[in-house]
Amino acid sequence: MPDTHSLALFPLQTVLMPGSTLGLRIFEPRYLDLVRDCGRNGDGFGICLVLEGNETGAPAVPVAFGTEARIEDFGTSDDGLLTLRVRGTRRFRVLRTRVRDNGLLVGDVEWRADDAVLPVQPQHALLATLLQRIVDKTGTSELGIDEECYDDTAWVGWRLAEILPLSDHQRQALLQEDDPLQRMEQLLGLIGSDAI
Structure with missing residues (x-):
């Protein structure tokens, strides 16, 4: 039996x-409760793609893989709603779920292994160059990205998965891939096809 952890889940599209x-x-009470609990305990929560159902209303059925989200900032929108900025951290696999009385979905999850630190391989150099050009053209290079990041296979793969015009299902497949080199191969395949 894998080592499992309880994690509140936030299914999204x-x-x-x-x-x-x-x-x-x-705005939903169950998620206001989740934010309060995260603030009190210093915990994150899980974001998973919706498999069946909707983001609001009855609890949706999430896919089995997601990413832990940590709250970085919060505020209030013009219409009075709570706003959050979260950052993805660890990946997880959902083993089973249950619904609390307030409608919040909670999963028993196992954490996926952290990506190995690997230099970008020659066959993937095009991907690192593509990412660097996109960052330079969009002006996000002002964010102080270290040049060494472009030689980190996992970092390049995650950033491309984030910014390329992929479908949610393509992104989900990349998220579920444990091997950073295979993730890069998937990205090469997507770029070389008519998929994006």
Whole structure:
């Protein structure tokens, strides 16, 4: 039996990648409770792509793989709703779920292994160059990205998975891949096809 952890889940119509940020607007009581608990305990929560159902209303059925989200900032929107900026951290696999009385979905999850630190391989150098050009053209290079990041296979793969015009199902497949080199191969395949 794998070592499992209990994690509140937030099913969404999007895939959060490790290292990526995401803005959320919180209005349902179950998610207000989740934010309060995270603030009190210093915990994160899980974001999973919706498999069946909707983001609001009855608890949706999530896919079995997701990313832990950590709250980095919060505020209030013009219409009075709580806003969050979260960052993806660890990946997890959901083994089973249950629904609390307040409608919050909670999963028993196992954490996926952290990516190995591997230099970008020659066959993937095109991907690192593509990412660097996108960052330079969009002006996000001002964020102080260290040049060494472009030689980190996992970092390059996650950033491309985040910014390329992929479908949620393509992003989900990349999220579920444990091997950073295989993730890069998938990205090469997507770029070389008509998929994006």
